[in-house]
Amino acid sequence: MRLVIAEDAVVVREGLAGLLTDRGLEVAAAVGDPDALLAAVERARPDAVVADIRMPPTHRDEGLRAAAELRRRHPGLGILLFSQYVETSYAHALLADGPAGIGYLLKDRVLDVDDFVDALHRVVEGGTALDPDVISRLLNAGPSPAALTAREHEALGLMAEGLTNGAIAQRMGISARAVEKHTAAIFDKLGIPRTTATHRRVQAVLRYLEDRSA
Known part of the structure; x- marks a missing residue:
């Protein structure tokens, strides 16, 4: 996997590049600001970008805005942001x-590092990798929509992290069959149409988070 890293703190940037290189990933460029990130992606054509959300000059959302521009220019590019x-x-x-x-x-x-590399692989493959703490904050912002049960709520949170049904079963301490029942109920309650399994999982997560922000 070929990567471009964007982080303005030199110690963090070099440390991250070293960790990922040690795991067999190729760091094509490691830069410190959004403009350099955009240029490095054009030059290196990586599989994924790893970038801090807050970068110069204001240290607010420059990394986020650069990510949006990269998605526009390079559909299919994996983007893993951190904060x-x-x-x-x-x-x-x-x-x-x-x-x-x-x-x-x-x-x-x-x-x-293992979880971080796993997250990178998921985004490169078109999946989603959201931090459990971020998911917890999003999913607990108010009452559950569509009358989701507590266990369905938990399963959807793990789904949002990008976990497979097998991994969700292990985390929840239930059978894979029970996870399938929970996900089927989630899809029905959120009104997710019957398409491919992967597409339904992505749509369920997105629909739920949209409901939370409404």
């Missing part, structure tokens, strides 16, 4: 055009 804080408005903005190929993790999660 020091849980910022649900950024998560909603990221998912506005659909969650496929998008990840949003907290910086602390980078320390678990």
Whole structure:
């Protein structure tokens, strides 16, 4: 996997590049600002971008805006953004055009290199990788829509993290069959049409988060 990293803190940028290189990933470029990120992607044509949401000059949402521009220029490019804080408005903005190929993790999660690399693979493959703390904040912002049960609510949160049914079953301590029943109920309650399984999971997550922000 070929990557471009964007992070203005030199120590963090070099440390992340080293960790990912040690795991066999190719870091084609590591830059410190949004303009350099856009240029590096044009030059290197990576499989994915790893970028901080807050970068110069204002340290607000420059990374997020660069990600939106990259999605416009390079459909299919995996984008994994990270932040020091849980910022649900950024998560909603990221998912506005659909969650496929998008990840949003907290910086602390980078320390678990296996999970971080797994998240990268998911976004490159067109999946979604959302931080559990971000999901928790989003899903607990108010009463559950569509009368989801507590277990369905939990299953949808894990779905939003990008976990497979098998991984959800392990996390919840239930059978794979029980997960299938929960996901079928979620799809029905959220009015997700019968298309491919992957598409329905993505649409369920997006529909739920849209309801939370309404």
